Amino acid sequence: MNYSDSFRDKELVQGLARRIAELTKGVEKPLVFMEVCGTHTMAIYQFGLRSLLPPQVKLISGPGCPVCVTPNSYLDRAIALCRLPDVIITSFGDMLRVPGSSSSLMEERAKGADIRVVYSPLDAVQLAAKNPTKRVVFLGVGFETTAPTIAGSILAAKAQGLTNYFVLASHKTMPQPMAILSADPDLQVDGYICPAHVSAIIGADAYRFLCEEYRVPCVVTGFEPTDVLQGVEMLVRQALAGESKVEIQYSRVVRWEGNAKAQAMLADVFTPFDAPWRGIGVLPGSGLRIADKYAEFDAELAIPVQVEELKEHKGCLCGEILKGKVSPFDCPLFGGKCTPESPVGACMVSSEGTCAAAFKYGR
């Protein structure tokens, strides 16, 4: 079976776009919908969905990619750790190119640091088992989709009795930044395209408070072009009817209650903390760090290092980009000083970053 081909059917995509245009005919003030997931951002650029939509519908990108919102301070600590002779850093690939205050993991690797890209945090646990004289540190970033996989790796390391596996954890959770953005008077969001796989874990119910408190429609949407457009149509219908409720477009995967087992793993291994977001600042209760009962796996506590002084990058508009206030094309560094080959800010690093998607696929 190949679902993706059917969900990319050109005629369906055009039919959906036409329906949205019909629905919004005569609407004066454009409806602004925000996608808060980097994979949505990428899909929207990749399939040119903006150009299919009528001028009455505007899509803007929010703080959707965990790599983009990871602050310099986190990278500086990872870089300090990788300089220790007995440490192996393991990570998902995107993190390597994110600039810290004065270096990146990529540069450190070129200088000889042992930094390895893994597909699964379980691979990092295996690496620790095979290298008992080394300390293996996994860079734990990501939203609620990824966080349970890291929790799983800690549970696996514990079950195997490993004492040389650690996680540098700075996970983020999604509903909080959406609430902060909804409360921002400078930002008029008429609806959210809610993340697909984050919602598979937390469940669509997690957005209900946004609808109730901020009167903003939320639709949990899949990643295929027809999914995104159908999600937009559902948002348009709600917005025009003056409604604000949660709807699930991506019902083939997402349930109202989410994944109870993954939620239990998160609650067991992690504990909420006030996490710093790149360009946005510290958001109360918006992150997950390792709970005290698993402190021996916490790289920050177990492996003390001297971290260099924090420096932010001049001129980078990442913060405003992540809040949906400006578009990449408004950044004076875009495409000049800042490109995917040599990114200044994090939004240009990950392929899911707004600046990187805009660079690759254009307007």
Place this chain on the structure above:
Amino acid sequence: MCVGVPMQVISIDGDFAMTEVDGVKREASLMMLDQEVKVGDFVIVHAGFAISKLDEEDAKATLELMREVYSPELMG
């Protein structure tokens, strides 16, 4: 980063499943799944873990409904 890929379960061994899509095979931990899976089912796999079952019937129904409502010849 949390792009999950739909994959089909081809065998199950305790807490792990072997999954496959387009000829690519990948082992996936079932530790995080709160739904029963059996060989032949589809799951979304992310970073080495099956995170959710993919309801094939629902996917087909969604597509059919979309075709009914949005195909150009029917929209006139």
